[in-house]
């Protein structure tokens with residue numbers, strides 16, 4: 266494709282994504298479906314350029330002011346993630362000159378806002394939580410996330426998977442903490458590898474694996490994954506249960522649960538019962554009250570722990586949306602808690618970085634439910650064979666994962682035991 270044609274497409278894609286009226290990954294996928302003839306390298310350039318604009322939106326919009334032509338075209342030029350010589354082929358003489366001038370700007374001398382590229386409300390909240398660690402977090406959020414796999418122990422051991430990857434020429438190593446994790450170097454295409462199609466591995470961030478580990482599901486138990494979505498954690502729980510017992514995968518979204526089906530088929534699990542519920546007080550939930558050994562509430566949240574993958578979220582979330590989420594998180598946690606039997610375990614988790622969605626929700630639940638005793642995360646993780654568990658636990662005893670400290674997405678999880 267001619268460079269200018271690709272730059273025009275990048276401009277058009279950015280115009281759509283920057284409306285911010287839908288998740289960026291959905292808009293990008295729909296755009297690619299419409300432009301079927303695009304090759305893998307062109308898709309890569311378009312997607313990565315778009316994501317780079319979302320990551321550095323404030324900086325790039327500021328630098329773009331000096332240029333002329335459509336704003337989205339200027340943003341695409343400044344964020345270009347393809348070959349530089351290819352890009353030059355698309356630029357007219359004035360654009361070449363402007364581009365060279367902008368490259369010469371000393372970005373370290375720019376105001377803070379243009380260096381952290383966060384909306385004010387979020388920058389303030391993260392500064393408050395992290396103090397000096399704010400800038401390392403900002404830096405980590407600008408990197409793309411590593412590609413982690415979870416080994417399906419029903420079908421293979423981690424050593425076997427590492428050997429199979431080595432044979433396929435894919436550099437990989439065991440993850441530092443999860444007992445089932447493998448971290449790949451780079452982003453190799455996995456979809457067609459027998460390793461993947463035969464269900465020996467699933468793609469799953471190490472942090473997400475650790476949330477399942479904290480739940481501690483065992484053989485023969487009754488377990489509920491209350492907000493199962495497409496089942497990332499469901500599959501990990503099912504494997505921990507060695508395909509025995511009964512694992513209910515609830516969600517209000519039938520569409521998301523549909524995403525679980527092909528993964529379930531690959532995994533070889535037959536102990537999983539997906540069920541769409543109308544809301545957290547659904548009849549089905551009531552019928553199981555007091556009967557369940559472990560309940561995981563992977564609550565709907567702002568997703569701000571996944572900014573490396575979903576940089577649009579920082580522009581699509583707002584303090585008002587967080588207020589509404591807070592009400593929902595507390596309601597779901599309180600309903601799900603009714604399922605837990607005496608002596609059973611309840612886990613509340615999010616992929617948010619913010620206290621208000623994490624510790625604050627957990628503290629409010631604890632205060633209103635004296636029949637639930639908090640369990641410190643360290644010993645639970647150690648019991649689940651998690652290595653160096655102490656590095657993952659906050660002073661208050663919660664599992665707290667940060668991209669700049671653990672190279673995982675940002676996650677929070679905390680556990681209680683229902684008193685007998």
Ligand SMILES: C[S@@+](CC[C@H](N)C(=O)[O-])C[C@H]1O[C@@H](n2cnc3c(N)ncnc32)[C@H](O)[C@@H]1O
Nearest residue numbers: 492493494496497498516517518545563564565
């Ligand atoms: C963080 S996502 C779950 C991700 C999933 N556990 C995984 O590991 O892939 C939160 C899920 O909660 C679901 N949800 C929202 N409101 C709910 C409710 N009232 N009851 C149950 N699930 C709900 C959403 O549809 C969404 O799939």
